[in-house]
Amino acid sequence: MTKKDQADDDLLKGTAAEIMLKVLVEGGVKDIFALPGIQNDDLFDALYKTTGLRTIHTRHEQGAAYMAAGYAMTSGQPGTYAVVPGPGFLNTTAALSTAYGCCAPVLALVGQIKSSLMGRMTGQLHEIPDQLSVMQQFTRWTAQIKAPSQAACIAADALFELTKKPSRPVGLECPMDVWGKEGVARRPAMREHECDAVDFDAVKRAAEILGSAKSPLIVVGGGAQDASAEVRELSTMLHAPVTANRMGQGVVSARDPLWVDAVTGHILWGKADVVLAIGTRLQLQLMTWGVDDKLKVIRIDADPDQLERIHAPTVGLVGDAKTILRELIESIPAVNNTHSQSKEIELARASGxxxxxxxxxxxxxxxxxxxxxxxxxxxxxxxxxxxxxxxxxxxxxxxxxxxxxxxxxxxxxxxxxxxxxxxxxxxxxxxxxxxxxxxxxxxxxxxxxxxxxxxxxxxxxxxxxxxxxxxxxxxxxxxxxxxxxxxxxxxxxxxxxxxxxxxxxxxxxxxxxxxxxxxxxxxxxxxxxxxxxxxxxxxxxxxxxxxx
Structure with missing residues (x-):
């Protein structure tokens, strides 16, 4: 390949919508749930032309956004939807808030009125004040595509933000006069997230506490869904039962002898001396099941703000659950004095x-x-x-x-x-x-x-x-x-x-x-x-x- 061929390959040509979609497809987006409307006419024309992307048109904007949420939660991959601005976008906010609460990577593509009329409140069809600010309340990151030359890098940035942990929705808006504007953009390099540095001193403290526990209990949430093997290995090592309320269901199979339902978990919580919480807000347990001075809580969460939001943990570990659990698994054998809780688990299970x-x-x-x-x-x-x-x-x-x-x-x-x-x-x-x-x-x-x-x-x-x-x-x-x-x-x-x-x-x-x-x-x-x-x-x- 000549330098000229390489340079041409690095350029994306077409409308802003076509350029954006090319980057999304190259980034792994395969399906989009969408509902058409005049502000998105050029976007839908680009969808028609884009190969490798299935468009599923819905009967209501809220349906499109909930479909994207369901897609994201079951696959762990971004679920994408597209709607018109104003009332169309506002119809999706219940689904966006659900995706935010459930840490689902949902990408919202939202149209806008003409660039020259934005913010003037002249009564344009579907105009609302400062739509991007509204979107920011339900997303981790938002951006507006103002020109075709920006479409590629903004789409790549959106994909990058969608892969951050904990997952959150991301929103893009584009004015109707920009979607169809022809231009050229440089193909962006797809960024990958660097792993958070593991706090090995905190891992050591957590390992010592867990290894000396008499009645350890593990509570998992949605943030543990991709660390199933590590949770199972650690629970076996510690003889620790594992429980969840909603979002952590399935992290450990219900056939596993150390899995217990939430009712049984509530009983075991009362006798636990150490709790390891993985990828969970722990809201139900901390605010309802109860805490006291006898209970040590170790928390693993990708969101540092979650660790002390309700109750300060004994040890807090910030980062990817899979990575941190692997470090704990390596550290615990040298200090592990736990024993089987099978009798206690069966008694609690029978009561539950x-x-x-x-x-x-x-x-x-x-x-x-x-x-x-x-x-x-x-x-x-x-x-x-x-x-x-x-x-x-x-x-x-x-x-x-x-x-x-x-x-x-x-x-x-x-x-x-x-x-x-x-x-x-x-x-x-x-x-x-x-x-x-x-x-x-x-x-x-x-x-x-x-x-x-x-x-x-x-x-x-x-x-x-x-x-x-x-x-x-x-x-x-x-x-x-x-x-x-x-x-x-x-x-x-x-x-x-x-x-x-x-x-x-x-x-x-x-x-x-x-x-x-x-x-x-x-x-x-x-x-x-x-x-x-x-x-x-x-x-x-x-x-x-x-x-x-």
């Missing part, structure tokens, strides 16, 4: 199971789902009675196969998140477990799934109400119901009208059979499950301090 038995109706449905769903199948947790209980009673066997909206608790995210998860993981079944109230939040995206032949499965638990709200109104307010009773459509006719497949199951046994059948159907499936009032999950799952 006794508590969970009070939620038998929900658990029977969860057993049916688990029996039908392959080990690598993905469970999407929406806000419904069965899903609430899944956080403690659904066995998860692999990392990134249980996804949840986390502390944002965004009702109705499940349909769109499951579609995104299915696009990211086309070879495994994806199941959204959702109530009738939440299903109607995003039901229009069934049309998206049918049009793009995305074969995800919805388990629709229908009690014709916002069941959680209704139970509170009945129990706390003497049955004064308001806003909690729902008049639903005929879900079979609704499903049929989209061209999706409909199944019906009245019992857990029928659900298991229906789910096995649905997994073999090439297309989206809705399994309606009529349910009545179920036991209050919060009598078990709303914890108090277990420290005595």
């Amino acid at each position: 199971q006794k508590k969970l038995q009070t939620l038998a109706p929900q658990i029977e449905y969860l057993k049916a789902i688990r029996n039908a769903l392959p080990d690598e199948g993905i469970f999407v947790d929406d806000l419904t009675q069965i899903s609430y209980v899944s956080r403690a009673a659904f066995p998860v066997y692999h990392p990134r196969t249980y996804i949840s909206p986390g502390y944002q608790g965004t009702l109705g995210w499940g349909t769109s998140a499951a579609i995104g998860a299915q696009v990211a993981c086309p070879d495994v079944p994806v199941v959204s477990v959702i109530g009738d109230g939440g299903f109607m939040f995003g039901v229009q995206e069934m049309a998206t799934a049918v049009q793009h032949n995305i074969p995800f499965i919805t388990i629709l638990a229908n009690d014709n109400s916002y069941g959680n709200v209704m139970r509170i109104q009945d129990n706390k307010y003497g049955g004064r119901r308001i806003g909690s009773e729902l008049r639903n459509p005929d879900f079979k006719k609704l499903t049929d009208s989209f061209g999706a497949h409909y199944l019906f199951a009245k019992t857990p046994g029928e659900l298991q059979h229906a789910l096995k059948k649905a997994i073999n159907i090439n297309g989206p499936v809705v399994i309606e499950v009529p349910v009545s009032s179920m036991p209050d999950p919060w009598k078990v799952l709303q914890y108090s301090s277990s420290r005595s």
Whole structure:
């Protein structure tokens, strides 16, 4: 190759949108969830021309962003969406806040009005004040593409920011008169993050504390999803049980003898003398399960601000969980005096199971789902009675196969998140477990799934109400119901009208059979499950301090 050929190869020519997309594709972006509009016309023309990038157009902006979140959470790779500015962008902010809370690498591509009119508030279509400032509230990093020559380096910077740990959403905006402007940009070098320097003195202190523990406990969150092997190795070395609430499900297989559900974990927390928290805010444990002077807490987190936000740890380690755990694994054998806790774990597990038995109706449905769903199948947790209980009673066997909206608790995210998860993981079944109230939040995206032949499965638990709200109104307010009773459509006719497949199951046994059948159907499936009032999950799952 001549110097001239090399120089030409280093240049990207085309519109700002085309240049940006070329860099994103070269950086690994394969799918984009998008909804068109006039400010993004030139972007969509560029999408049409771009090879190696699948465009999935949705029926609502919020759906596009939730799909990107589901995609990111199951794959660990950036999930990308594109929408128009103003109300289009604002429709995505619930999903962006969910992605932020769940540390999901979501890339938002947002249009803008004409450059010359920005900030003047002349009443342009979709104009809002200072859109970039709004975007900054839900993202780690934002930028505006002002010219084609900037498109490549800004796109590369966005990819770089998306790979920082902990993951966070990133946002780009581009005015409508810039997307289609022709120009030239130099192909940027793709940067990689340097590993954070490990604090070996802190590792040594942590190893000594863990090695001398009598009742160590490990708590994992979403930040441990890519360190599964290291967590398992360390837990075995320390004879330490491992537990999680939502985001850490699957880090250790539920078949592992050292894995314990959250109810059992709550019991063991009360007797623990050392807790190792990996990639978790530890909010539930520190603020509810209780802390005292007898408990030593060691925390590993990529975000230094998290370490002391609620309670100062005994030792704090900042950096990549996988790297730090590997150092601990190397350091602990020389100081390891831990012993088996198998008897204590089994006693706690038996006590936890006794508590969970009070939620038998929900658990029977969860057993049916688990029996039908392959080990690598993905469970999407929406806000419904069965899903609430899944956080403690659904066995998860692999990392990134249980996804949840986390502390944002965004009702109705499940349909769109499951579609995104299915696009990211086309070879495994994806199941959204959702109530009738939440299903109607995003039901229009069934049309998206049918049009793009995305074969995800919805388990629709229908009690014709916002069941959680209704139970509170009945129990706390003497049955004064308001806003909690729902008049639903005929879900079979609704499903049929989209061209999706409909199944019906009245019992857990029928659900298991229906789910096995649905997994073999090439297309989206809705399994309606009529349910009545179920036991209050919060009598078990709303914890108090277990420290005595």
